[in-house]
Amino acid sequence: MTSYALFLGCTIPARQPSYEVSARRALTKLGIELVDLANMTCCAPPPVQSLDLETGLSIAAYNICLAEEADLNIVTLCTGCFESLAMANAMLKENEKLKARVNQILSNAGKEFEGSKEVKHYLQVLLNDVGPNRLKENVSKNLSSLKVASFSGCHLLRPSALLKFDDPEKPYIFDDLIETLGAKSIWYRHKLKCCGGLLRGYADDVALALAREKIVNTTKAGADCIVTLCPFCFLTLDLGQVLMKSTFHEEYNMPVLHYSELLALALGIDPTELALQFHKIKVYSVLNKIG
Amino acid sequence: MKQGKEEKTTNQAFSDVITSRLGGETITLCYQCGTCASSCPVARITPRFNPREVIKLSLLGEKDEVLSGDAIWLCCSCYNCQERCPQKVEIADVIYALRNIAVKEGNIPNIYSEFAAELINEGRIVPISKFLEKKRPDLGLPSLKPVGVDALRKIFSITGFDKIKQEKAEAS
């Protein structure tokens, strides 16, 4: 059994129990042990980096230190957490001067960043530790009639120089993993463009307009649902449709699922156990297409 | 305005301030090809933000316009521009640097001071709802581990992050 320190972040426990439930159930079923470490904090995502980049890097490094102490690699569910931690990990490993500065800061909290651990997104765990073959073997439901509009979120792919997750212009890992489950991943216009999630709270109008484009484009392309990896994208697109209704008087009803949910469903986990009631846009139409 | 120690108003001075900050190092490489703007999902929706213009204004030394305006806060940090920039300008990071400078000067949007407050108080920027925390056992989820907020405060005391809120209070 492969073990990882689970970096849960804030948004998932705060808002999206269905993501956590499905991810824990599915990964455990596939033989991945998730260890919850004490004293982890916010990952220091872009809002924190915007306030002070150095503080942001130090917070990320602090969390990596906890994993280093536990001798575990980190796995994240949230794409945002993945970016903050993986970016900090890469930057500090590459840049000795920066590492020295951050360690000077961390020393006050009794920590020292070594750079001995990896930060992975759970897709990488599925791809490398479980592997497409074993994943396929474990799929017990038929998803073949499901047309999925995948949306990985920006921070799984970019900045690619530091994250090194996938080709930033022609990504395929996520779509391959969707197809591994048996569903069809479709192309839609501006697929790789941002959902605007990070502008929520500062410029809600802009954020919503960006989310709307995404919903419009996926609907146009005939998707049955959008599948995401990031709780922020999820929020923007799922809750966003409710806001679109009130703001633009447009009704879309495009179900938005976390990939972990699709995975749990494909693995045959009972939908009633997945807390799907927390979705704003109901997902019955998707459940109906899963045989 | 804060009373800056280095109140240089020349063009050179502002780009120097930016290039000497973490994230801002590459701004001077820009040759205004517009790839960033064209890549930017926000710029296509609102004229309030255009990364190419933010860089041009910064390089021309229009410090006040850049730092006190709302453009720099409209970047959605998607890094599309940074990936495609043919001059390897780290545009998204430059925007972070500009935001950091703005924060230092006391120009903080409300939502960001809320983020800062949450982080300092709770160690998280999104507060956990008591309702969901109670519900966790029913959903088959383990209880949440404690948050290392004390450690964060020690970090903040060095980076000066804990002062951000006060500066905002002074400014307002």
Add this chain to the structure above:
Amino acid sequence: MRFRLIIYKQTNQIPNEIKQIRLYVMRALNEFLANGDPMVEEKLKFAFYWAASCGGCEIAVLDINEKILDVVAKADIVFWPVAIDIKYKDVEAMPDKYIDVCFFNGAIRNEEQEHMAKLLRKKSKVLVAFGSCACDGCVVGLGNLWDKETIFERAYFETPSTKNPESVTPKTSVRVKEGELELPEFYDTVKTLGQTVDVDYFLSGCPPPIPCILQAVEAIFNNKLPPKGSSLLPNKSICDECPREKKDRKLSEIKRIYEIDDDLKTCFLDQGVICMGPATRAGCGAQCPNVNVPCTGCDGPGPLVTDQGAAITSALASIATDLKVIEQAVDPIGTFYKYSLANSILRRRVIKK
């Protein structure tokens, strides 16, 4: 020719036979010195003298092992303070050019040594500067980084092991109750023998390589000495004798010996370790590199070179990839001039008073 030497990594590896031979040689030598050899009529007259040096050169004479027997068979030793009791006044009493060959080791540090150098020059037909101190000043010459005052200050007051409550320092004359005693004057600057008197031959090394000593002795006996002023060591450099392979002639970083994982085959310089080999006369058979220690330059500069330190630094600068590499050199004099400071172009440090 290339000398092949048996190299022992550590002294305790020296076989017993050799130790015994040494013992035997010492005994035989003592006997000869006491009784002389009645068989040989016309023997050459040898003299040995020890000026400012560590005494290692005296031992080196014995390191020729059984060959010393040939020496004493063909030569009388008329002066050798370390071994036989002949006074300076006895030397003074000798007619000029009485001594055939004088082997003079040690640098000229004080008045007495200068006096003896001049005296022995007068009394000898051939004067050989024997060893690095006599030829190039050697470690003694590193004293030229200071002057008399600083050296006395250090030696008689500052060293932790020194207790000198009466502040005694060497003086040229001192009055004791028996009368006035005179001591030779200690000079500010160490000189080589060659800088003091006219020298006929140079046999450098710390101590001189045994094969070169043997060759020199043979040349003396066979009257086949090279032109006056020559060195009795080969004309090439240590690199010529060194078995290590030269691969990538680029110095991109200077390392200390403990910082490398020596593969025992590659030239030290190619591994980033400073080796004086390129700027050092051949003769020893690259003894040090053969036992995994870089050459420190004891055989002195090459025949056409006036300044060993300048020669090696020119060469190293030429293969250094940039200026940064140069800054990594620590203790430049100790590294590049360990044996030759007194015989370099500038010879000593300028000390502002």
Add this chain to the structure above:
Amino acid sequence: MNEVKVGVFLSDCGNQLSKILDFNALTNYVKDVSDVVLVKRNSEFWRGEGLRIIVDAVKGGKINRVVVAESLPKLSEVSIVQAVEEAGLNPYLVEVIDLKDHCAWPHRETPKEATEKAKAMLLAATERAKLLEPIEKLEFPALKSVLVIGGGIAGMQAAVDLADLGFEVDLVEKEPFLGGLAARAGRFFPTDDCAICIQSPASDVKTITHTSRKCVYRSGFTEIPNLNILANSKVVGVEGVPGNYKVTIEKKPRYVNELKCVRCDLCTPVCPVEVPDEYNAKLKTRKAIYMITPNVHPPVYVIDESVCKFRDCAKCVEVCPTDAIELDQKIERVTLNVGSIIVATGFQEFDSSVIKEYHYGDYPDVITNLELARMIDGFGPTGGTIIKPSDRKPAKKIVMVQCVGSRDRRWNPYCSSICCMISLKHASLIKTAYPDTDVTVCYIDIRTTGREHEYYYERAREMGVKFVKGRPSEISRDPETGRLIVDVEDELLKRFLELDADLVVLAPAMVPAEGTKELAEILGLELEEDGFFKEYNAKLRPTETKLRGMYLCGGATFPKDAPTTSLHAHSAAMKAAKFLITGKIVKDQRTAVVNEEYCGDCEFCPVTCPYGAISLEPTSEDHIVARISDLLCEGCGICVGTCPLNAIELRHSRPNQMLAQMKALMSINGTSKPLILTICCSECGHAAVDSSGMAMMQYPANVRVMKVPCTGILQVHQFLEAFKVGAQGVMVVGCKSDGCHYEVGSQQAEKKVALARMLLKEYGIEPERLEMFNMVYIEGDKFAEAAQTMTERLKKLGKLQLMEGS
């Protein structure tokens, strides 16, 4: 050795100098210097009566060393040396110094001090002259044959030039046919006529006008006397020295006998193998046996061995009427002996598919300029119509994207310089042929710098080509319509455009031709960081390389348009011809020489020699020694500066000569100021001193100048020596570190100065007493300023007094 008899000749420049320098004092001083047998003063010595005085003294055997103090020595020395040589004395026994620009002019305000300095200069020149030795002239044979690598426009032009001049020329082309990129480009700017138009070869009928200008296909190129074409071949090895290279060529089998093929074209119809035609951007197919176009050189079919079924088919063999098809041909190796080599390997289009956001390679309707050129070509695969490769329907809306991989620090930071013009040419040609086609060009900057080039931009606008200032961020394909969308910000409008397009044409960067790196290694030539061949001097010797005998032309050095390529090719041909024309290479033996007895096999010098002139050779006694090729040695002395045993000396700049000069210069002060020895390289360094004097800039007379061929010759010991002989400070003046006339000499000196400073500190001598300066000729002011600064600095430091015993 004959007795040394020095004659000293003092020019007072028509009494100009005697207003400052006391010539009587100088004459009296010099005549007492030992071995000086003759001292003469005149108003000038480099021509007329003055020169005759020298010549007579030499002829009469009165003197055998000549020291002349004359102005403008860089010019006057030439005639003096020549006259002395004609008079029967070896020309290298002459020493010319410049009392005007190095003494009188810069020190005219302190005439007394200037006179004392002049004495020191005369003494130094005399001491050096006494030690000079005759230098012989060497001759090396040079073959009157040239290898040209690359059969594009550059290689063909150079080959024709040289063949016309009577050289034996071998032209090697890696492809089966000549023409290179140019042949595919169809039409060229600035004349819009076809690509390969060359001057008619010698075999054609010559006319006095240029009506014999011919397209290469009509030129009878393959029939030019002295020109041997080796197509389908590449260079695999080069040995030897300039003037005499042995080149190994590997010739791939053509499977068609060049002497038998009559181009009847019976073979292609029967060939059953059909593959996409790369030459034509895969817009049509060709057979396994083929010719790229009907009019090519050599006019012989070739079999594509990667697809031919050979014996399993052999249909072509059956139909060939002349038995020209030989399926058993093997790779051949040919050895050529040539005197020089011209590299004309050109460039190629950058692979745009790595810029993923543009989807070249994904979307068939995203093409490159070269592919568009094939469509525009009336002989091309589409017969001149512009189509969408996806459905072969006419393209009515075309978007051109500039700077694809150019000016892009992710790929090629440089501007490829010709793409703007190519796109403008294409846009105009399309608009001319199909005026209703919509053409939009997206650009960052339009660069039309050549003659008549701006006219192309103008014409394109007139024709209605649209221009959008902005670099597209992405080319996407509408999943429904399949049409292309180009996302771009029109910066001038500040508007985001989504340009709809049938066809998107990328203007890719131009990068070095495939195999450039391997070839550079074989030839021993350097590449620039951008991957193109490095020219000897980009400014003044653009077609030469560091190695005499090897030349570059065309796109091998950087992307070029046709006119520039032609110029370049003619230049390279001229350089090669100049080098070989006499059939011999004559040079004087001012070269470095190894004293083999003392060479210690440290193997440093071969690494530091910038010219590869030093080889390591075993000698009989189981030793290895360095040997220097007199042919390859350029006389910089960098090896001298390297040798830790001083076993290398440079003839004409021997250590004893330098030391004697140094001592002499430091032997007379005559001022109250600290003596400074200035060691200048003979190139920029010395020239900077000249120019400061010529401009009458003032600096103190305590600054004494000694010339060395290159500062690279200097060793650390010379700096120490200078202080020993009385210098209070030492200035080293060399070329800029990247402008050294001997490549790396200046850098070598810098490192040695740094180490010497480190040693000086240990010697208790202020390191700032030694400094290296880098200057160019025009920086005379910088020299005067440096001399002044150094003097002030030394005055502040106080007198350096070496201690007794030093």
